[in-house]
Amino acid sequence: MKSKIVKWLVGTLAVIGVLYIAARAFGPGILERQLNRIVDNRPFTISTEAEELHRSLRIMDWHADTLLWNRSLLERADRGHVDVPRLQDGNMALQMFTTVTKTPRNMNVHANEADSDNITLVSYLQGWPSATHSSLLARALYQAGKLDDFIQESEGSLMWVRSQAELKAFLAAHQSGASPKPIAALLGTEGAHPLEGDIANVDKMFEAGFRMVGLTHFFDNELGGSLHGVSKAGLTDFGKQVVRRLDELEIIIDLAHASEQSARDALAITSRGVVVSHTGFRGACDTERNFSDDLMKEIAAKGGLIAVGYWETAVCGTAPQDIAKAIAYGIDLVGADHVALGSDWDGAVTAMPSDHMPAITAALLDLGVSTDDIRQVMGESSINFLHAWLPE
Incomplete structure (x- = not known):
């Protein structure tokens, strides 16, 4: 027996x-x-004019969650939206990579409780270090370390941009005639819950390379209310303390996913331009995912940047024409200097991949958007913003 x-x-x-x-x-x-489902819009109908314009652009995207996933940024993948080869194929120049550390079960844009988490299972499934199974800060730092490893292994095809000096060095390398052109990597976080309620952790994240911090994600946290949380409240005292420390360290504040009251509270405190890193305009796509047009105008009036996403609840479609319509609406609302790109690539969305970028340029031309405005929204507004707000 x-x-x-x-x-x-x-x-x-x-x-x-x-x-x-x-x-x-x-x-x-x-x-x-x-x-991360792929929308395949091929074959594209792209004129010679659109192709030539696209190849002349310096393009930046403000939001990709690729570091969450268990694959190399340096190798062409048959899944997801982003890797360095596909970024180069799309003529991308600068990419903000964002770390995801917690998402609620049954995630939605209406109201989410904060008492569940999908990323714990992801950390086990992908073999992350044991510290990441219970610590949100460890998850953020682990993903930051992954990005640094990719940069060191890339032999110059991926370059850190954490300061004005690194931005200047990247732009010089990008314009040097090298083929393929290098890609700039910036680092942000999807929500500030990795701070775990401790203001000292802002400095730890800065030291790890974070230069953009979202205040909330899909649930209310220690900083305040989320656009998709239960309370819809503004910033807490801790949230206001964090905003002031982010300003002191010259870390860019990202208002994507913040409640409208949290966003207005942050605008009242910060002395710097802010970013909405992946979004749409409520007037163009009336969903709970998007801020009101009045709030978008307040953000732009303070020198902010609004980055348009590529998925259904942001722009009410997934085709290049849907993205272009949202961008054109934003140009009319706040001006091309305040509009940018924020795909939400690899962020559990259905979207076009990074090598399909010429289709957006072509769709903007088809809408009659001027080449000067296209150049601005595709990257120059973002580069100007970085020149103004990255740390010295």
């Missing part, structure tokens, strides 16, 4: 081991293919 129990236990453990190995080997790819 005892030997049968032992055999049963050994057999059970063997099955569990095989299932674990299979989950680790195939689970991340299966999960990402389900969540």
Whole structure:
């Protein structure tokens, strides 16, 4: 009897081991293919004028969650939206990579409680270090370390931009005639809950390379209310303290996902331009994901930048023409100097991938947007913003 129990236990453990190995080997790819679906708009109809214009642009995108996933940024992938080869194919110049550390179950744009978390399972499934299973700060720092590793391994195809000096060095390298052109990597976080309620952690994140911090994500946190949380409240005292420390360190504040009251509270405190890193305009796409047009005008009036996303609830569509219409609406509302690109690539959305960028340029031309305005929204407004607000 005892030997049968032992055999049963050994057999059970063997099955569990095989299932674990299979989950680790195939689970991340299966999960990402389900969540980061690709909209394939090929074949594109792109005029010679659009192609020539696109190749002359310096393009920046303000939001990609690629660091969350278990694949190399340096290798062309058959899943997701972003890797360096596809960024280069799309003539991208600068990419803000954002870290995701917590998302609620049954995530929606209406109201989410803060008492559940999907990323714990992701951390186990992808074999992250044990510290990341329970610490949101450890998750943010781990993803920051992944980006630094990719940059060091890239042999110059991926370059850090954390300061004015690094921005200047990147722009010189990008314009040097090298082929393929290098890509600038900036680092932000999707919500400030990795601070874990401790103001000293702002400095730790700065030291790890973070130069943009979102205040909230899909749930209310220690800083204040989320646009998709339960309270819709403004900033807490801790949130206001964080905003002041971000200003002191010259870290860009990202208002994407903040409640409208939290956004207005932040605008009242900060002396710097802010970013809405991935969004749409309520007047163009009336969903709960987007701020009101009046708030967008307040953000622009303080020198802010509004980055248009590529997915359904941001722009009411996923085609290049839908993205272009939202951009054109934003230009009319706040001016091209305050409009940019914020794809939300690899952020559990269905969207066009990074190598399809010429289709947006073509769609903007088809709408009659001027080449000067296209040049601004595709990248120059973002580069000017970085010149103004990155740390010296």
